[in-house]
Amino acid sequence: MISSYQGVSFPIAEMHTHITVARNMLYHVASLINAGMRASTEIAALKLFSSEMCQEVCRQSLMLHGGRGYHKSFAVERLLRDSLALTIAEGTSQICKVIISNAIYNALPDKG
Numbered sequence: 001m002i003s004s005y006q007g008v009s010f011p012i013a014e015m016h017t018h019i020t021v022a023r024n025m026l027y028h029v030a031s032l033i034n035a036g037m038r039a040s041t042e043i044a045a046l047k048l049f050s051s052e053m054c055q056e057v058c059r060q061s062l063m064l065h066g067g068r069g070y071h072k073s074f075a076v077e078r079l080l081r082d083s084l085a086l087t088i089a090e091g092t093s094q095i096c097k098v099i100i101s102n103a104i105y106n107a108l109p110d111k112g
Protein backbone atom coordinates (compact mmCIF):
# COMPACT_ATOMS: atom_id res chain seq x y z
CA MET A 1 0.00 0.00 0.00
CA ILE A 2 1.42 3.43 -0.91
CA SER A 3 0.27 4.86 2.44
CA SER A 4 2.99 2.75 4.09
CA TYR A 5 5.57 5.11 2.52
CA GLN A 6 6.44 8.05 4.74
CA GLY A 7 6.65 10.21 1.61
CA VAL A 8 2.90 9.68 1.35
CA SER A 9 1.84 9.44 5.00
CA PHE A 10 3.79 12.51 6.21
CA PRO A 11 1.98 14.96 3.86
CA ILE A 12 -1.33 13.45 5.04
CA ALA A 13 -0.32 14.09 8.68
CA GLU A 14 0.71 17.66 7.78
CA MET A 15 -2.54 18.31 5.90
CA HIS A 16 -4.56 17.07 8.87
CA THR A 17 -2.54 19.33 11.20
CA HIS A 18 -3.07 22.41 9.00
CA ILE A 19 -6.81 21.74 8.68
CA THR A 20 -7.01 21.39 12.48
CA VAL A 21 -5.22 24.74 12.93
CA ALA A 22 -7.65 26.43 10.49
CA ARG A 23 -10.66 24.90 12.26
CA ASN A 24 -9.40 26.15 15.63
CA MET A 25 -8.79 29.63 14.18
CA LEU A 26 -12.40 29.56 12.93
CA TYR A 27 -13.72 28.63 16.40
CA HIS A 28 -11.61 31.43 17.92
CA VAL A 29 -12.98 34.03 15.47
CA ALA A 30 -16.54 32.75 16.05
CA SER A 31 -16.07 33.15 19.82
CA LEU A 32 -14.85 36.75 19.37
CA ILE A 33 -17.88 37.59 17.21
CA ASN A 34 -20.22 35.85 19.70
CA ALA A 35 -18.74 38.03 22.45
CA GLY A 36 -19.48 41.15 20.38
CA MET A 37 -15.78 41.93 19.92
CA ARG A 38 -14.15 43.45 16.85
CA ALA A 39 -12.42 40.69 14.89
CA SER A 40 -11.50 42.11 11.47
CA THR A 41 -7.77 41.32 11.81
CA GLU A 42 -8.46 37.79 13.05
CA ILE A 43 -11.00 37.27 10.24
CA ALA A 44 -8.45 38.42 7.64
CA ALA A 45 -5.83 36.09 9.17
CA LEU A 46 -8.33 33.21 9.12
CA LYS A 47 -9.30 33.91 5.49
CA LEU A 48 -5.64 34.20 4.44
CA PHE A 49 -4.46 31.07 6.25
CA SER A 50 -7.41 28.78 5.51
CA SER A 51 -7.78 29.64 1.80
CA GLU A 52 -4.04 29.39 1.07
CA MET A 53 -3.85 26.21 3.17
CA CYS A 54 -6.84 24.72 1.32
CA GLN A 55 -5.11 25.37 -2.00
CA GLU A 56 -1.93 23.65 -0.78
CA VAL A 57 -3.86 20.69 0.70
CA CYS A 58 -5.72 20.21 -2.62
CA ARG A 59 -2.44 20.43 -4.56
CA GLN A 60 -0.78 17.88 -2.26
CA SER A 61 -3.85 15.61 -2.53
CA LEU A 62 -3.71 15.77 -6.32
CA MET A 63 -0.02 14.82 -6.24
CA LEU A 64 -0.75 11.88 -3.89
CA HIS A 65 -3.20 10.56 -6.49
CA GLY A 66 -0.45 10.57 -9.10
CA GLY A 67 -1.51 10.97 -12.74
CA ARG A 68 -5.09 9.98 -11.88
CA GLY A 69 -5.37 13.07 -9.67
CA TYR A 70 -5.07 15.21 -12.81
CA HIS A 71 -7.91 13.36 -14.53
CA LYS A 72 -11.41 14.84 -14.53
CA SER A 73 -12.90 11.55 -13.29
CA PHE A 74 -11.26 12.21 -9.91
CA ALA A 75 -12.86 14.89 -7.69
CA VAL A 76 -9.50 16.18 -6.51
CA GLU A 77 -8.69 18.10 -9.72
CA ARG A 78 -12.00 19.97 -9.35
CA LEU A 79 -11.21 20.69 -5.68
CA LEU A 80 -7.84 22.19 -6.64
CA ARG A 81 -9.44 24.45 -9.27
CA ASP A 82 -12.17 25.53 -6.83
CA SER A 83 -9.60 26.20 -4.09
CA LEU A 84 -7.99 28.88 -6.29
CA ALA A 85 -11.24 30.85 -6.13
CA LEU A 86 -11.12 30.85 -2.31
CA THR A 87 -7.96 32.98 -2.37
CA ILE A 88 -9.68 35.57 -4.63
CA ALA A 89 -13.38 35.87 -3.70
CA GLU A 90 -14.50 37.89 -0.66
CA GLY A 91 -11.07 39.55 -0.32
CA THR A 92 -7.92 38.33 -2.03
CA SER A 93 -4.97 37.00 -0.03
CA GLN A 94 -3.11 40.23 -0.79
CA ILE A 95 -5.94 42.35 0.62
CA CYS A 96 -6.02 40.13 3.74
CA LYS A 97 -2.30 40.86 4.16
CA VAL A 98 -2.98 44.60 3.79
CA ILE A 99 -5.61 44.40 6.58
CA ILE A 100 -3.35 42.37 8.90
CA SER A 101 -0.21 44.43 8.35
CA ASN A 102 -2.14 47.72 8.77
CA ALA A 103 -3.54 46.46 12.09
CA ILE A 104 -0.07 45.50 13.30
CA TYR A 105 1.36 48.85 12.20
CA ASN A 106 -1.48 50.81 13.84
CA ALA A 107 -0.96 48.92 17.12
CA LEU A 108 2.70 49.95 17.34
CA PRO A 109 3.28 52.49 20.13
CA ASP A 110 5.88 54.37 18.10
CA LYS A 111 5.03 54.44 14.40
CA GLY A 112 8.23 56.28 13.58
Ligand SMILES: Cc1cc2nc3c(=O)[nH]c(=O)nc-3n(C[C@H](O)[C@H](O)[C@H](O)COP(=O)(O)OP(=O)(O)OC[C@H]3O[C@@H](n4cnc5c(N)ncnc54)[C@H](O)[C@@H]3O)c2cc1C
Pocket: 085, 088, 089, 090, 091, 092, 093, 094, 095, 098
Ligand atom coordinates in the same frame (compact mmCIF):
# COMPACT_ATOMS: atom_id res chain seq x y z
C1 LIG B 1 -15.47 32.33 -7.56
C2 LIG B 1 -15.68 33.79 -7.34
C3 LIG B 1 -16.89 34.22 -6.82
C4 LIG B 1 -17.12 35.57 -6.63
N1 LIG B 1 -18.34 35.96 -6.14
C5 LIG B 1 -18.61 37.26 -6.01
C6 LIG B 1 -19.88 37.70 -5.54
O1 LIG B 1 -20.76 36.88 -5.23
N2 LIG B 1 -20.14 39.02 -5.43
C7 LIG B 1 -19.19 39.95 -5.76
O2 LIG B 1 -19.47 41.14 -5.64
N3 LIG B 1 -17.97 39.57 -6.21
C8 LIG B 1 -17.64 38.26 -6.35
N4 LIG B 1 -16.40 37.87 -6.81
C9 LIG B 1 -15.43 38.90 -7.17
C10 LIG B 1 -14.34 38.99 -6.11
O3 LIG B 1 -14.81 39.51 -4.89
C11 LIG B 1 -13.20 39.83 -6.71
O4 LIG B 1 -12.67 39.12 -7.83
C12 LIG B 1 -12.11 40.07 -5.67
O5 LIG B 1 -12.56 40.94 -4.65
C13 LIG B 1 -10.86 40.72 -6.33
O6 LIG B 1 -11.24 41.87 -7.02
P1 LIG B 1 -10.83 42.03 -8.55
O7 LIG B 1 -11.14 40.76 -9.28
O8 LIG B 1 -11.44 43.30 -9.02
O9 LIG B 1 -9.26 42.15 -8.53
P2 LIG B 1 -8.41 43.48 -8.39
O10 LIG B 1 -8.94 44.29 -7.24
O11 LIG B 1 -8.29 44.11 -9.74
O12 LIG B 1 -7.02 42.86 -7.95
C14 LIG B 1 -6.12 42.25 -8.88
C15 LIG B 1 -4.90 41.76 -8.10
O13 LIG B 1 -4.26 42.87 -7.46
C16 LIG B 1 -4.20 42.67 -6.07
N5 LIG B 1 -4.44 43.93 -5.36
C17 LIG B 1 -5.45 44.81 -5.59
N6 LIG B 1 -5.37 45.84 -4.74
C18 LIG B 1 -4.28 45.62 -3.96
C19 LIG B 1 -3.63 46.34 -2.91
N7 LIG B 1 -4.11 47.51 -2.45
N8 LIG B 1 -2.54 45.80 -2.35
C20 LIG B 1 -2.04 44.63 -2.78
N9 LIG B 1 -2.58 43.90 -3.79
C21 LIG B 1 -3.68 44.39 -4.37
C22 LIG B 1 -5.29 41.67 -5.75
O14 LIG B 1 -4.99 40.94 -4.57
C23 LIG B 1 -5.27 40.77 -6.97
O15 LIG B 1 -4.22 39.83 -6.85
C24 LIG B 1 -16.13 36.52 -6.97
C25 LIG B 1 -14.88 36.07 -7.47
C26 LIG B 1 -14.65 34.73 -7.65
C27 LIG B 1 -13.30 34.26 -8.17
